[in-house]
Amino acid sequence: xxxxxxxxxxxxxxxxxxxxxxxxxxxxxxxxxxxxxxxxxxxxxxxxxxxxxxxxxxxxxxxxxxxxxxxxxxxxxxxxxxxxxxxxxxxxxxxxxxxxxxxxxxxxxxxxxxxxxxxxxxxxxxxxxxxxxxxxxxxxxxx
Amino acid sequence: xxxxxxxxxxxxxxxxxxxxxxxxxxxxxxxxxxxxxxxxxxxxxxxxxxxxxxxxxxxxxxxxxxxxxxxxxxxxxxxxxxxxxxxxxxxxxxxxxxxxxxxxxxxxxx
Numbered sequence: 101x102x103x104x105x106x107x108x109x110x111x112x113x114x115x116x117x118x119x120x121x122x123x124x125x126x127x128x129x130x131x132x133x134x135x136x137x138x139x140x141x142x143x144x145x146x147x148x149x150x151x152x153x154x155x156x157x158x159x160x161x162x163x164x165x166x167x168x169x170x171x172x173x174x175x176x177x178x179x180x181x182x183x184x185x186x187x188x189x190x191x192x193x194x195x196x197x198x199x200x201x202x203x204x205x206x207x208x209x210x211x212x213x214x215x216x217x218x219x220x221x222x223x224x225x226x227x228x229x230x231x232x233x234x235x236x237x238x239x240x241x242x243x
Numbered sequence: 244x245x246x247x248x249x250x251x252x253x254x255x256x257x258x259x260x261x262x263x264x265x266x267x268x269x270x271x272x273x274x275x276x277x278x279x280x281x282x283x284x285x286x287x288x289x290x291x292x293x294x295x296x297x298x299x300x301x302x303x304x305x306x307x308x309x310x311x312x313x314x315x316x317x318x319x320x321x322x323x324x325x326x327x328x329x330x331x332x333x334x335x336x337x338x339x340x341x342x343x344x345x346x347x348x349x350x351x352x353x
Contacts, residue, residue: 153266
């Protein structure tokens with residue numbers, strides 16, 4: 101049987117800590133190691149930041165919903181917004197620019213969030229349905 | 244105040260006095276460091292001892308500081324905690340930044 105936690109924050113970056121701490125609390129109920137919990141927190145923060153910064157262009161006053169679905173085998177986290185959806189080419193861009201100390205043009209200051217999430221989570225998906233955009237990420241649990 | 248700095252020899256040590264170096268303060272950090280560089284500080288050590296969590300925006304602000312120097316000086320990091328070191332490994336940023344175990348070690352010079 102799965103358990104579901106639904107949270108909602110206002111679209112302000114300072115609120116990201118609230119969901120990060122809440123989800124860390126849920127993670128403490130699972131078999132995830134401290135390193136895995138830190139990484140899951142990082143992925144969650146990256147996706148919530150994206151919703152605030154890109155879907156809502158850093159404007160406060162809009163909802164960001166976080167649903168955590170937990171059972172013995174996996175943790176599923178869906179982050180939803182009702183703003184601008186992520187362009188297909190951004191979602192499909194799996195290739196990360198390799199950092200080269202010799203070439204400052206490879207020292208990117210942004211655009212790493214989704215690559216980090218793709219690397220760390222077991223499965224990710226993104227869909228837009230009737231104005232609601234949901235980024236879903238899944239982490240398998242040892243049991 | 245989230246950031247403070249002091250001089251140690253010819254180094255400027257910038258302390259991030261927050262447990263979370265994330266998108267909510269990354270832009271403010273960038274402005275703080277850019278101001279120091281424009282004032283002529285060029286040997287910068289960022290003290291990360293208090294930072295327990297960093298996201299890609301925090302990382303981006305550090306990269307922006309490094310780029311701002313355009314090779315005229317040094318920009319290194321000290322006292323990174325495990326989650327921060329993990330982020331550096333994951334993003335290969337350990338290739339760009341020198342990570343010192345402590346501020347003392349960072350200001351000893353090369």
